[in-house]
Amino acid sequence: MAETSTFAGRVKVAEAYLLGKALNAERNISIMNAALYMFRAKGAVRLSGVAGHLSLGRRQFERNFLSEIGLSPKLYSRVARFQSALDTRIHRQDTRWASLANEFGYHDQMHMIKDFQKLSGLTPEGLLSRIGDMRPPAMIDAVGKSQS
Numbered sequence: 519m520a521e522t523s524t525f526a527g528r529v530k531v532a533e534a535y536l537l538g539k540a541l542n543a544e545r546n547i548s549i550m551n552a553a554l555y556m557f558r559a560k561g562a563v564r565l566s567g568v569a570g571h572l573s574l575g576r577r578q579f580e581r582n583f584l585s586e587i588g589l590s591p592k593l594y595s596r597v598a599r600f601q602s603a604l605d606t607r608i609h610r611q612d613t614r615w616a617s618l619a620n621e622f623g624y625h626d627q628m629h630m631i632k633d634f635q636k637l638s639g640l641t642p643e644g645l646l647s648r649i650g651d652m653r654p655p656a657m658i659d660a661v662g663k664s665q666s
Contacts, residue, residue, distance in 0.1 A: 548572050549572075549582050549583055549586040549587065550586065550587075552568050552571075552572060552579075552583065552591075553583070553586075553587050553594060555568065556568065556591070556594060556595055556598055557594075557598045557601075557602075559598075560598055560599055560602035560603075560622060561594075561595035561596060561597070561598035561599030561600075561602065561622075561623075562595075562599065562622070562623050563595060565579070565580075565591050565592065565595070568591070579591065596633065596637065597637065599622050599623065599624075599633075600633060600634065600637050600638075602622060603618050603619075603621075603622045603630065603642075604642070604645065604646075606618060606621070606622075607642070607646065608646070615627055615630065615631075615642055615643070618630070630642065
C-alpha cells in the first residue's frame with residue numbers, strides 16, 4: 519500500500535487482500551471448530567474422523583490445521599490431553615495420577631509422565647509444585663462455569 523500514490527489505489531490493494539481472506543474464512547472457521555472440538559474431547563479423537571467430518575483427506579486436514587492453528591493436529595491433541603489431565607488434577611486434588619492416566623487414555627502412568635516431561639520439561643508432580651495456584655484451570659470458561 520505504501521507504494522500506491524492514490525487513496526483509491528490503496529483501497530483497491532486493501533480490498534484485494536481482504537477479499538482473499540474472506541474467501542478462506544469458511545475453511546478457517548471449520549478448522550477452528552475442529553480445534554475446539556478436539557480440545558473439548560480432551561484430545562481423545564480420531565484425526566481421520568475429524569478430517570472426514572470436514573470432507574477433507576487426512577493429509578489435507580493436517581496441512582490446513584498446521585497452517586491455521588500453528589501445531590499439527592496430533593501435537594494439538596497431545597497438548598489438549600495434557601492440559602485436561604493437569605486441569606483435572608488441579609480441580610480434583612485427591613485424584614491419583616494413575617487414575618488420571620487411565621481416565622485420559624494414556625497406556626499407563628509412565629506414559630503420562632513421559633508425555634508431561636516432553637511437553638513441559640517436568641514430571642506431573644513437579645509441574646504442579648512449580649505452578650501452584652498461579653493460573654486458573656483451562657476448563658473454566660468465560661462465565662466461570664466448569665466444562666467438566
